[in-house]
Amino acid sequence: MLELGDAFYDAVEPADFPQCTPRFLNRRSAERVGLGELSDEQWAAHFCRFEPLADNLQQPLALRYHGHQFRVYNPDIGDGRGFTFAQLRDDRGRLLDFGTKGSGLTPYSRTADGRLTLKGGVREALATEMLEALGVNTSKTFALFETGEELVRGDEPSPTRSSVLTRVSHGHIRIGSFQRLAFYGEVENINALVRYCLSNLYGEQPGEDANENALRLFDLVSGATARLAASYLAAGFVHGVLNSDNINVTGESFDYGPWRFTPEWDPGFTAAYFDHYGLYSFGRQPEAIQWDLAQFAGSLSLVTDAPPLSEGLARWSDRFEDELVSALLKRLGVQPGERAADRELAASLLRALQSREATIDRLFFDWRGGRDPGAERYPSEHFRALAAQLQGRGSAPSHPYWSDAEPCSMHIDEVEEIWSAIAERDDWKPFETKVAAIHRMGEAHSDQRSGA
Numbered sequence: 001m002l003e004l005g006d007a008f009y010d011a012v013e014p015a016d017f018p019q020c021t022p023r024f025l026n027r028r029s030a031e032r033v034g035l036g037e038l039s040d041e042q043w044a045a046h047f048c049r050f051e052p053l054a055d056n057l058q059q060p061l062a063l064r065y066h067g068h069q070f071r072v073y074n075p076d077i078g079d080g081r082g083f084t085f086a087q088l089r090d091d092r093g094r095l096l097d098f099g100t101k102g103s104g105l106t107p108y109s110r111t112a113d114g115r116l117t118l119k120g121g122v123r124e125a126l127a128t129e130m131l132e133a134l135g136v137n138t139s140k141t142f143a144l145f146e147t148g149e150e151l152v153r154g155d156e157p158s159p160t161r162s163s164v165l166t167r168v169s170h171g172h173i174r175i176g177s178f179q180r181l182a183f184y185g186e187v188e189n190i191n192a193l194v195r196y197c198l199s200n201l202y203g204e205q206p207g208e209d210a211n212e213n214a215l216r217l218f219d220l221v222s223g224a225t226a227r228l229a230a231s232y233l234a235a236g237f238v239h240g241v242l243n244s245d246n247i248n249v250t251g252e253s254f255d256y257g258p259w260r261f262t263p264e265w266d267p268g269f270t271a272a273y274f275d276h277y278g279l280y281s282f283g284r285q286p287e288a289i290q291w292d293l294a295q296f297a298g299s300l301s302l303v304t305d306a307p308p309l310s311e312g313l314a315r316w317s318d319r320f321e322d323e324l325v326s327a328l329l330k331r332l333g334v335q336p337g338e339r340a341a342d343r344e345l346a347a348s349l350l351r352a353l354q355s356r357e358a359t360i361d362r363l364f365f366d367w368r369g370g371r372d373p374g375a376e377r378y379p380s381e382h383f384r385a386l387a388a389q390l391q392g393r394g395s396a397p398s399h400p401y402w403s404d405a406e407p408c409s410m411h412i413d414e415v416e417e418i419w420s421a422i423a424e425r426d427d428w429k430p431f432e433t434k435v436a437a438i439h440r441m442g443e444a445h446s447d448q449r450s451g452a
Contacts, residue, residue, distance in 0.1 A: 001084055001097070002060060004196055007189055008177075009061040012083050015104030015114065016449075017164065019148030020048035020153070023118070024125045024435075028161075029168055033088045033096060038424035047085075047143035047166045048232045050103065056086045062106035067176030067245025068295055070279060075183060077176070077245060081115065082195050084172055090132055092413030095200045097172045098142065100167040115151050119419050120257070121163035122431065126418070127256040128167070129435055130410045133442030135330060136231040137224075139169040139254035155273075161423075170252050171201045175221075175296045176245030190214075190303050201250050214304035215312075218297060222316055224251025225293050229286040230323035234331050236360035240271035242280045242288040244295050261410050265353035265360060290316050333368045334393045345389045352382040365407035367398055368444075401444035408441040412436075 003010070025043055030036050038275045040047070045051045052058050060083035083106065086098040101124070102116025121144045129137040143166045150159035173193065181190045194213050195206040202220050206213045228251045232239065239246070240258035248254055258272035267283025275281070280288050293316060297309040325346040329336060332349070338341055351358060357380055367390065397403065418434060421427040 001057070001087060004192060007064075007186070008193070009063050009084070010078075010107050011059045012062045012106045013104070014050040014060055014083075014100075015147075015164075017048060017145075017147035017149065017162075018043040019146070021146040021148070023121070023146050023163065024141060024144070025169075026140055026316045028142045029142055032090045033168070035088075039198050043083040048145040048147070048164060049086055050100070053086045053088075055304075057084070057089070060085050060100070060103070062108060063172060063177065064108075064180055065174050065176035065245055065293065066180040067174070067243050068179075069243045069245070069274075070290070070293075073179075073182070076110065079106050080108040080110060080112055082105070084140045085166065092168055095182040096168050096170055099139075099167050099169055099172050102147075102162070103164050113151070115147075115149065116163050116165060117151055117153060117156065117424070118146055118161035119156060119161040120423065121165045122419060123259070123415065124256045126410060126415060126434065126438075127259050129438045130261070131235060131237065131253065133408075133438045133445060134231075134235045134237075135445060136237070137228065137233050137252050138168045142166045142168045153309045154392050156205060167254065169248070169254050171197070171204075171248060172199055172254075173201065174245050175247045175249065175292050175299075175413070176243075177249075178185055178299040179244060179295060182302050188335055193305070194300075197249055198354065211284070211304045214300045215308050218300055218304075218309055218312055221249050221251065221296060222293060222312055223319060224249070225289050226252055226316060226319040227327075228253060229289045229320055230302075231325040233282070233324060234327035236263075236265070238262060238269060238271040238280070238282045239285065240280055242285060242292065243290040247289065247292045247296075249294060249296075259362075260412050263361075263409075263411055265350075266356070286317075287339075290320075297434075327331065331364050332390075334390070337393070345386075345393070348382075348386045348389045352386045353391075355380060355382045357383065359409075361407040361409045365402070369402035369404075384429050397444075398447045399444035401440055408437050410438075 007433040011113055022043060022110045030038060046053055048111045050060060062079035062083045064078045067077060080102040081102055083103060084097050084099050088096055105114040107303045125141040125144055128138050133139065145164050147164050149162035151162050152158040153160060168325045178190060191210045191232060194217050197217055198213060200202045238260050246255050262269040262282050267281065268278055269282040270278050278284060294313055297313050301309060325342050328346045329342060330348055353363065421430045
């Protein structure tokens with residue numbers, strides 16, 4: 001990050017919290033980045049008090065960016081309650097950013113307090129754990145500490161408890177990062193950020209031709225965002241706020257506020273209470289992500305030719321459809337086959353889901369557990385057609401999870417019950433039990449993804 005220079009960030013100081021009570025420590029992720037030996041005291045020192053890691057950033061950096069928020073351009077945003085704390089490589093050699101949420105005031109906090117409610121932190125941890133288990137490319141909640149402050153919020157009973165969250169992400173460069181540079185006409189900085197992304201986030205050596213570099217990055221981001229949109233639908237997930245500052249150029253999902261999982265395949269299902277027109281509803285998420293990609297193309301048009309960008313943008317829908325077929329088959333546990341047959345299978349699956357005769361989680365769970373989706377439970381023609389398409393394409397379940405009575409889900413009633421236990425009784429058992437259940441489901445999915 002430092003190689004980009006201080007035109008891209010502001011050095012900031014973390015908040016001084018009255019307490020650091022660990023509520024979630026992602027020891028699995030810690031092992032992957034060489035931090036598996038941290039003591040409890042070191043977890044608090046680095047991920048609540050934000051003392052620098054050895055041989056790493058010596059001061060947190062609040063990133064600068066702009067973005068369209070509900071299609072309205074906002075030049076006054078940036079890291080308002082978070083910063084990049086450190087960068088490490090994982091066991092795959094990927095460069096990962098440790099970013100925070102609720103870590104204090106920055107130059108971009110505006111009228112806010114730079115804090116995160118404990119409920120917000122708990123919700124983000126649940127979202128990232130569930131999405132990871134379902135195979136979605138997502139940031140990971142690395143640490144969540146309760147910080148001992150009382151916060152006042154208009155959308156939950158106040159005063160409410162406070163927290164600070166650290167997420168580990170494959171880069172925190174957003175489409176909005178490029179929009180800010182384009183807004184100020186900083187051509188050289190756009191080219192520098194393109195080279196940084198190619199080299200550090202995509203593992204490609206940028207060339208001497210800035211035009212070709214920009215087109216290559218656009219193509220990579222186009223493919224990554226198509227996979228992101230497809231994975232949301234296959235998971236039944238609604239992010240809630242797909243503004244251009246919330247779209248990572250690696251296609252990794254992050255920053256979970258009003259998220260929800262839709263029980264049924266309901267295109268109009270909306271997560272955010274303030275999304276009055278359903279701009280980011282379940283079924284409109286691909287449209288929203290493609291619109292954000294168009295803003296990325298507009299930013300890159302300052303450094304490359306516009307016609308190839310337009311052509312690439314026009315191909316996005318086809319890429320998304322291919323990715324959706326792949327994502328749906330992956331959740332079914334079906335290996336890819338002949339392209340036409342795969343597309344017909346996906347079409348049959350969508351018709352069955354759109355009938356809403358079964359919840360999304362139940363349909364996938366029953367099939368993966370060896371239960372025929374065309375049998376007594378779902379006798380309609382949609383499910384009979386799906387069963388015919390699936391004939392001979394399944395495999396014996398390899399994990400006891402698939403024999404459970406019910407699938408592991410994460411709908412809003414359960415999220416609220418988990419939070420109520422914490423808020424009313426300081427009972428963390430339901431949260432811990434749910435995280436363990438999610439890990440078990442993730443293991444079951446991994447077993448079949450690997451062909452075990």
